[in-house]
Structure formats: structure tokens, C-alpha cells
């Protein structure tokens with residue numbers, strides 16, 4: 001191999017939030033990880049404003065969640081309003097979820113990404129910033145020349161070789177285009193103006209929770225970010241000029257109904273066309289896609305980046321296991337598990353978007369009538385205290401009672417995940433015996449609910465195949481429950497084909 005070639009186990013193209021998360025999770029497992037980005041600094045324009053409890057849990061693994069939480073703003077819920085501000089739909093999520101974190105928190109993305117990058121560097125990933133990837137060669141010739149490695153050529157001519165490459169290079173993904181992979185279009189395309197304001201007066205009277213104002217004259221969204229920031233998003237109407245709509249005068253006019261003149265200044269603004277897209281193939285041999293490179297969603301549920309970070313958590317432990325000798329078929333379960341889950345959340349966001357983006361007054365009136373009637377006949381407030389409902393994972397790596405994130409109790413003052421680390425967790429109702437030894441040999445932590453009664457709820461939440469409450473539960477390294485069963489032995493049979501050799 002030539003001297004100027006940089007070699008690693010996993011090369012990540014793109015140091016956005018998804019690439020950074022994957023880099024941290026891999027480096028934390030001891031994988032030699034290199035992240036490449038053509039930009040040195042984080043993206044400067046307004047994008048993500050919200051993350052959920054699962055993302056906080058991933059940040060916990062990276063060691064930065066508590067520090068991040070201090071700069072965030074817990075989100076108590078979201079209301080959908082008519083043009084006259086009558087409530088169409090109300091969702092509330094107070095307190096902590098069973099995952100140990102608030103269901104929803106508002107973030108300032110630049111601060112969030114800075115803290116994330118600091119954590120990634122503490123965990124020991126190498127970064128190569130300021131030069132983009134110009135070519136990806138995973139041909140047989142390249143693999144032969146570089147001993148089973150994909151070759152990347154950077155803009156400055158330098159060469160990187162890696163056993164696996166993950167394209168986390170965003171919506172216009174160079175990796176996806178190089179692999180010639182197309183997308184399913186969920187046929188949603190709307191232009192929105194996004195404005196982050198700096199509010200002068202803490203007592204501004206702005207709402208404490210997110211609002212979706214379904215006004216056919218101008219659909220708009222309000223997002224209370226960490227003080228002193230506040231986000232407004234306005235749908236652009238046909239024929240409006242995106243540049244003219246970003247002037248301070250235009251923004252002052254748009255926000256006039258919510259803020260008196262001079263109460264705030266524009267920090268940053270951008271016009272985006274919101275899409276719903278899902279890439280058809282997320283893996284081609286040793287090259288994989290994650291985050292916006294694999295899927296894009298309109299931001300009405302604040303789930304684009306969250307979905308990408310879930311991709312990273314799903315992929316990190318699988319890449320680590322394959323690098324330690326597990327069957328490469330484990331990597332096929334990545335798209336099998338993530339695509340249906342992403343599809344359901346993108347579809348939900350598109351459906352919400354269609355509700356919100358109605359410009360026809362007659363259609364809007366019919367929508368309001370139907371939603372008000374639905375609200376009158378059901379609970380006035382929808383309880384989302386366990387977060388926005390997500391589809392469970394399906395496929396060969398989950399079984400009955402599995403497919404969802406596990407509860408995270410506190411054991412003797414320590415959060416469960418901090419105790420487990422990036423390992424498998426096997427839990428039994430009583431002492432585990434020999435079945436437990438099988439898991440211990442494979443690096444898992446084995447705990448009994450007889451010694452740790454806080455784990456009983458976790459066992460009770462998983463139902464065994466015969467419908468009887470499970471006496472054994474296994475949690476995967478990404479904190480998703482593999483399943484519940486009468487004994488750990490039943491669960492070993494499911495996991496064994498995917499584990500590295502002992």
C-alpha cells in the first residue's frame with residue numbers, strides 16, 4: 001500500500017449530525033473511524049429545532065446528553081390551530097418517557113452539533129475536513145489492490161481506503177449518485193421560509209409549545225427554541241419570490257400577528273423546498289447510506305435528523321460486529337429494519353404536511369370541521385408522553401415482544417445504559433444460570449430482576465411468543481428489544497447467526 005494512503009475500518013463521508021453520530025458510536029466501540037467533510041464548519045442555516053427521547057439516549061451513549069440538555073428547552077407538546085386559533089388537535093408530552101429522557105426537546109442546532117463534534121473527538125474518531133470525496137471505487141480491482149478495501153479519492157488528490165464506507169453526505173448525496181441509486185418519491189414538495197428570531201423580551205407572550213397554524217391564507221409554524229431564540233416557518237404562496245420574502249420588512253410583516261414591531265431581530269433565514277423521499281437501496285456491497293442521503297422528510301414532525309441518527313445507531317453495532325467477524329448478512333438487516341420504520345414516519349409527516357399546507361379555503365373549512373368533530377368525540381388532548389408513536393422494527397433480528405426501544409430504569413443511581421455500555425443485555429426474572437453464561441461468553445451483560453427489581457417493568461413490557469409475560473428479555477446494543485421468551489436460550493437461537501465467533 002502506498003505511504004500516503006490513509007487507511008481505516010470505516011470511512012464516513014459527511015460530518016453533519018448523522019455522520020458525527022455514527023463516527024462517535026463507532027469510535028466508542030474501538031472501530032478505527034475516519035470522517036471526511038468538504039466543509040470545515042457546521043452548516044450555518046436554520047434546520048433542525050427538535051430531537052426526541054431516543055436521540056437523547058444516543059447522545060447519552062456518546063457522553064454528551066446531560067451537557068446538551070442544559071442548553072435545550074423541553075417541549076411540552078404541539079397544537080394544530082385554525083386560522084382563528086381554535087384548537088384542531090392537541091398533543092402533550094410532560095415529564096420523562098420510559099426511555100429516561102423527555103419525549104421532545106427543542107435545540108439550537110449549531111450548539112447541538114458543536115457539542116456532538118466535541119464528543120466525537122473525545123471518543124477518538126479521526127476527522128479530515130476541508131476536502132470533499134471526489135471518487136468512490138469499490139470495484140473488484142480496487143478491492144484487490146487495497147486488500148478488501150474501498151478506495152476514496154479526495155478533492156486534493158489524497159487517497160483513503162476503508163473496509164466499509166458510509167455516505168452520510170446529505171440530501172444531494174454524492175455517494176448515492178455514484179452508486180446510481182434512485183429514490184421513491186412520496187410526492188410532497190412545498191416551499192417554506194424558515195426564520196430564527198432573537199427575541200428581546202423574555203416575556204414576549206409567545207407560546208411555550210409548538211403551533212401549527214393551519215391558515216389557508218398563510219400556513220405557518222411556531223417553534224419555541226431555547227431562549228432567546230424563536231423559530232417561525234411560513235409556507236410560501238404560489239408566485240412569491242423567496243429572496244424578497246426574506247427581507248427584514250417582509251419577515252416583520254409575516255410575524256406581526258405574533259410579535260410587536262421591534263420585539264425581535266432576524267438571526268438567520270432560509271427558504272427550503274420540503275420533500276418526502278426514500279432511497280431504494282441503502283447498501284451496495286461495502287458502501288452504505290444513512291441520514292438525508294437515504295431519506296428526506298418534510299419537517300412537520302421534526303424527525304429528519306432524528307431518523308438519520310436512528311440509522312446511525314442501527315448501523316454502528318452491526319458494522320462493529322461484522323468487523324469482528326460476524327456474518328456480513330447482518331448488514332442486510334440495516335435497510336430491512338430501518339426502511340419500513342422511516343417510511344412510516346415520512347408518510348406521517350407528509351400526511352401532516354398535507355393537512356397544514358391546504359391553501360383552498362373550502363378544503364380548509366372541511367378539514368377544520370372534520371378535525372373539530374374528531375376532537376369533540378375523542379380525548380381533547382392526545383397523550384404523547386411516550387413520544388410520537390413509531391412503527392416497531394421487524395425482520396430476522398427481532399421476535400415477539402421486540403422491535404421497540406427498551407425501558408431505561410435507574411439501577412442503584414445509574415442509568416441502565418451507562419451500566420451496560422455498547423453491549424448486548426440479557427435480563428431474566430430469576431437467576432440466569434447456564435443460559436446466562438452463553439450470553440456472558442459473547443460479551444453481554446446478564447442481569448436478574450431478582451437482584452434488580454427495577455427491571456421487572458422491562459420484562460413485563462415484552463410478551464413471550466405464546467402470549468405469556470416473558471421471563472427473559474434480550475436488548476440489542478442499539479437498545480432495541482430483540483424479544484421476550486420463556487428463557488434466554490430461546491433468544492440465543494435468534495441472535496446467534498448474527499454474532500461474531502467466540
Ligand SMILES: Cc1cc2nc3c(=O)[nH]c(=O)nc-3n(C[C@H](O)[C@H](O)[C@H](O)COP(=O)(O)OP(=O)(O)OC[C@H]3O[C@@H](n4cnc5c(N)ncnc54)[C@H](O)[C@@H]3O)c2cc1C
Nearest residue numbers: 014016018038048049050133169170291292302304305306
Ligand atoms: C427547515 C428544516 C427544519 C428541520 N427540522 C428538523 C427537526 O426539528 N428535527 C429533525 O430531526 N430534523 C429536522 N430537519 C432535518 C435535518 O436538518 C436533516 O435531516 C439533517 O440535517 C440531515 O443530517 P445529515 O447528517 O444526514 O446531512 P447533512 O446535515 O446535510 O450533512 C451532510 C454533510 O455531508 C457533507 N458532504 C456532502 N457531500 C460531500 C462530499 N462529496 N465529500 C465530503 N463531504 C460531503 C456536507 O458538507 C455536509 O456537512 C429539518 C430540516 C429543515 C430543512
